[in-house]
Amino acid sequence: xxxxxxxxxxxxxxxxxxxxxxxxxxxxxxxxxxxxxxxxxxxxxxxxxxxxxxxxxxxxxxxxxxxxxxxxxxxxxxxxxxxxxxxxxxxxxxxxxxxxxxxxxxxxxxxxxxxxxxxxxxxxxxxxxxxxxxxxxxxxxxxxxxxxxxxxxxxxxxxxxxxxxxxxxxxxxxxxxxxxxxxxxxxxxxxxxxxxxxxxxxxxxxxxxxxxxxxxxxxxxxxxxxxxxxxxxxxxxxxxxxxxxxxxxxxxxxxxxxxxxxxxxxxxxxxxxxxxxxxxxxxxxxxxxxxxxxxxxxxxxxxxxxxxxxxxxxxxxxxxxxxxxxxxxxxxxxxxxxxxxxxxxxxxxxxxxxxxxxxxxxxxxxxxxxxxxxxxxxxxxxxxxxxxxxxxxxxxxxxxxxxxxxxxxxx
Amino acid sequence: xxxxxxxxxxxxxxxxxxxxxxxxxxxxxxxxxxxxxxxxxxxxxxxxxxxxxxxxxxxxxxxxxxxxxxxxxxxxxxxxxxxxxxxxxxxxxxxxxxxxxxxxxxxxxxxxxxxxxxxxxxxxxxxxxxxxxxxxxxxxxxxxxxxxxxxxxxxxxxxxxxxxxxxxxxxxx
Ligand SMILES: [Zn+2]
Ligand SMILES: [Zn+2]
Numbered sequence: 001x002x003x004x005x006x007x008x009x010x011x012x013x014x015x016x017x018x019x020x021x022x023x024x025x026x027x028x029x030x031x032x033x034x035x036x037x038x039x040x041x042x043x044x045x046x047x048x049x050x051x052x053x054x055x056x057x058x059x060x061x062x063x064x065x066x067x068x069x070x071x072x073x074x075x076x077x078x079x080x081x082x083x084x085x086x087x088x089x090x091x092x093x094x095x096x097x098x099x100x101x102x103x104x105x106x107x108x109x110x111x112x113x114x115x116x117x118x119x120x121x122x123x124x125x126x127x128x129x130x131x132x133x134x135x136x137x138x139x140x141x142x143x144x145x146x147x148x149x150x151x152x153x154x155x156x157x158x159x160x161x162x163x164x165x166x167x168x169x170x171x172x173x174x175x176x177x178x179x180x181x182x183x184x185x186x187x188x189x190x191x192x193x194x195x196x197x198x199x200x201x202x203x204x205x206x207x208x209x210x211x212x213x214x215x216x217x218x219x220x221x222x223x224x225x226x227x228x229x230x231x232x233x234x235x236x237x238x239x240x241x242x243x244x245x246x247x248x249x250x251x252x253x254x255x256x257x258x259x260x261x262x263x264x265x266x267x268x269x270x271x272x273x274x275x276x277x278x279x280x281x282x283x284x285x286x287x288x289x290x291x292x293x294x295x296x297x298x299x300x301x302x303x304x305x306x307x308x309x310x311x312x313x314x315x316x317x318x319x320x321x322x323x324x325x326x327x328x329x330x331x332x333x334x335x336x337x338x339x340x341x342x343x344x345x346x347x348x349x350x351x352x353x354x355x356x357x358x359x360x361x362x363x364x365x366x367x368x369x370x371x372x373x374x375x376x377x378x379x380x381x382x383x384x385x386x387x388x389x390x391x392x393x394x395x396x397x398x399x400x401x402x403x404x405x406x407x408x409x410x411x
Numbered sequence: 412x413x414x415x416x417x418x419x420x421x422x423x424x425x426x427x428x429x430x431x432x433x434x435x436x437x438x439x440x441x442x443x444x445x446x447x448x449x450x451x452x453x454x455x456x457x458x459x460x461x462x463x464x465x466x467x468x469x470x471x472x473x474x475x476x477x478x479x480x481x482x483x484x485x486x487x488x489x490x491x492x493x494x495x496x497x498x499x500x501x502x503x504x505x506x507x508x509x510x511x512x513x514x515x516x517x518x519x520x521x522x523x524x525x526x527x528x529x530x531x532x533x534x535x536x537x538x539x540x541x542x543x544x545x546x547x548x549x550x551x552x553x554x555x556x557x558x559x560x561x562x563x564x565x566x567x568x569x570x571x572x573x574x575x576x577x578x579x580x581x582x583x584x
Contacts, residue, residue: 031449058449063511102530104518163533174528178535186446193445194551197577206449223544227552288551301543303446304439308538316535 004094004383005084005121007077008129008376011062012159012184012210012338014044015376016080019096019383025376026080031060032072033207044076045083051250053211054243055204065100065160065183070110074118081119094392095121096379098129101156101163101177109403116395123392125382126409128172130154130165132378133336137368139381146332153314153329157337157345157371159184162297162310164317166329176320178313182300184339188213190303191293199285200243211251212241212284213293219344220291221351230288237291241284255283294342298352311352330357333365340371430580435562549573 008015010030017025028045034057035050042050061073081090095115099108108126115124133154138147146152150170156163162180166173188210195209196202202209216239220226230237240255263281292302300307308316318329333353335346346367357363368374382388397405430438520529547554547566554564556571561579565571 060449064447066511066514068511068514069508102528102533104514104520104530106518107514164535175526175532177528177533179530179533180535189446189448193442198550204450224553231552292546292551299538299544301538302546303443304543305443306537308535312538312540313535 002092002094002122003088004096004388005081005090006096006376006379006383008098008132008373008379009062009067009073010098010159010338011060011065013372014076014080015373016077016084017376017380018084019380022377022380022384025373025380026084027373028080029207030062030073030076031058032076033058036204043079045080052244052246053208053250054246056207058207062160064181065158066104066107067111068107070114074114077114078119090120091122093121094123094125094383094388095119096125096127096383096388098132098375098379099126101128101130101165101172101179102174103128105403108406112393112398112406116398121395123389123394125388125392126406127379127382127391128165129156129158129336129375130163130172131167131170132376132382133334133368133374134167134170134378135381136374136378137332137334137366139378140369141366144332146328149328151325151328152332152334153318155310155314155333155335155337155340155349156375157183157297157310157335157339159338162313162337162339164310164314166317166321166325168321168325168328173321173325176317178317178320180297180300180307180310180313182297182305182307184210184213184337187217187293187296187339190296191217191289194289194293195284195286198289200282202284208244208251212286214338214341215254216241216286216290217294217342218291219294219298219342219348221344221348223291223295226291227288235287238285238287239290241286243282243284245281294339294345297339298348309352310349311356314349314353315356326358327361330361330363333363334374335365335367336371336374338372340367429559430561548578 004019006015006017006019006025008025012030013027014030015025015027026045029047030044031047032044033042033047033050034040035052036055036057059069059072061067061069061076063069067073085093097111097115099111103111103126111126112124115121131150131154133156134150134152137152138144138150141147149168151168152166154163154165154167156165160183162183164178166176188206191213192202192206192209226237229235240260242249242252242255242259244250244252296303296305298309298311300309314333318326321329335349339345346365350363350365353365354363370377382391391409393405393408515530518530520531523529526532545554545564546552547570548563549565549570552566554566554570556565557563558565558571558574558579563574563579565574
């Protein structure tokens with residue numbers, strides 16, 4: 001059987017690998033980066049090798065969740081494919097590629113054109129992430145009745161936005177999908193704005209801040225209580241992030257208690273007149289930002305967005321599905337996407353969603369084993385199964401029938 | 412220093428003591444749009460002969476504050492390969508690559524039949540829960556007060572002082 005390449009094309013990162021090796025996809029930024037004052041650019045996968053991640057100009061092919069910069073996108077993918085496939089020509093491979101919910105016809109055709117004409121694959125299947133994630137989840141929980149029906153409510157908390165996606169019989173119910181226009185990118189930028197105002201100017205450091213956010217943010221279970229705690233002199237939420245030194249510590253790190261104690265001791269020593277003056281290590285101080293940033297996803301109105309939060313979005317999505325499906329959907333809520341990794345995410349959602357669900361319905365919320373990779377893993381399962389050849393469109397069909405050949409994906 | 416400050420506040424109060432509702436809304440929208448941007452100040456990267464001209468383009472959706480900078484930059488667009496670029500070409504370049512909004516407009520989704528699911532129908536809509544929660548625009552804590560001039564929230568005398576000093580009406584200045 002021919003190999004199938006699987007690409008989950010996210011706004012923040014690309015997940016790419018072969019269906020034959022489902023355990024180790026590459027994950028790299030879907031962007032190109034340029035360092036201040038330098039001429040060279042780092043393209044996609046090459047960004048992983050950067051030794052200096054401060055002050056970058058980023059270009060992303062994805063705008064608001066949709067690929068619009070097709071030249072850049074093609075370059076990023078072609079480069080990574082070369083190293084993935086070695087000498088194997090793409091023409092001997094199929095491709096599973098993810099596309100956004102409610103993709104625009106022109107952009108879907110652009111993706112197919114790229115897959116065939118530019119990357120040179122022999123066949124392609126485009127799918128949104130949610131049904132793929134559900135396949136990976138069902139493979140781990142085959143005992144669930146919803147798994148057998150290919151049914152679940154997939155929360156896709158991605159880079160560009162957050163979706164509540166009801167799926168039945170492995171198909172998205174398009175009329176019931178609900179979108180919040182807030183994703184990991186906006187949360188990172190929100191954090192950037194807060195710390196720049198309160199601690200150190202990080203306005204040009206979004207790429208680094210994304211990393212800081214992933215290290216330090218958590219979802220509060222009780223915002224009032226956590227704010228009250230953060231207000232105290234010895235806030236349990238206060239952390240110091242040691243910024244990169246440009247030499248050995250590429251990403252910087254959360255300051256450990258030992259480091260803080262050592263610094264305090266050295267400062268005392270210096271104050272008493274002994275020892276050399278301290279080398280100043282720039283640290284970013286964060287406190288309530290750690291939980292007030294992810295809070296925006298649960299209450300977008302906190303930052304002035306007139307949009308419902310995640311729990312309400314899920315309830316609205318289920319409500320828009322056929323009444324017969326409501327109980328099955330609530331029995332199998334699956335959390336995916338990078339933002340779902342934020343500690344406390346599931347617990348908080350359970351707390352907010354339960355009151356919105358009728359009492360006699362069971363509510364199960366599952367956090368995917370690897371929320372950011374879940375869709376890729378499901379796509380790899382599909383790519384390795386006989387289903388692939390049923391769903392894929394071949395280069396030949398595309399050439400003879402054009403856009404009409406893609407219509408089967410919507411049935 | 413103190414003189415400078417009082418001069419500034421005098422200037423501001425002459426212009427407009429209180430920012431109206433529409434202006435406050437505009438500021439919130441500009442801030443939300445900034446959350447979708449990739450680079451804070453792309454013009455920082457344009458200088459010094461970039462080998463990639465697209466880096467010299469103004470960020471899409473850059474707000475009015477940045478307009479002077481992008482105008483400056485437009486003049487800087489390189490004339491490459493000995494061929495003079497026409498004004499039309501420069502204009503097209505300056506507009507930057509097509510954005511999602513451009514594609515969305517071209518898709519004319521509003522012409523789909525009533526009730527057909529699309530990007531537009533998927534928007535979650537406003538929250539059902541009543542009033543938004545109030546947090547201090549300076550420290551992030553719960554806040555009980557609203558700045559009478561600009562509508563920002565603050566929690567204490569201390570935060571109000573910081574707000575007045577650093578942010579209040581600054582977007583107007
Ligand atoms: Zn305050
Ligand atoms: Zn004010």
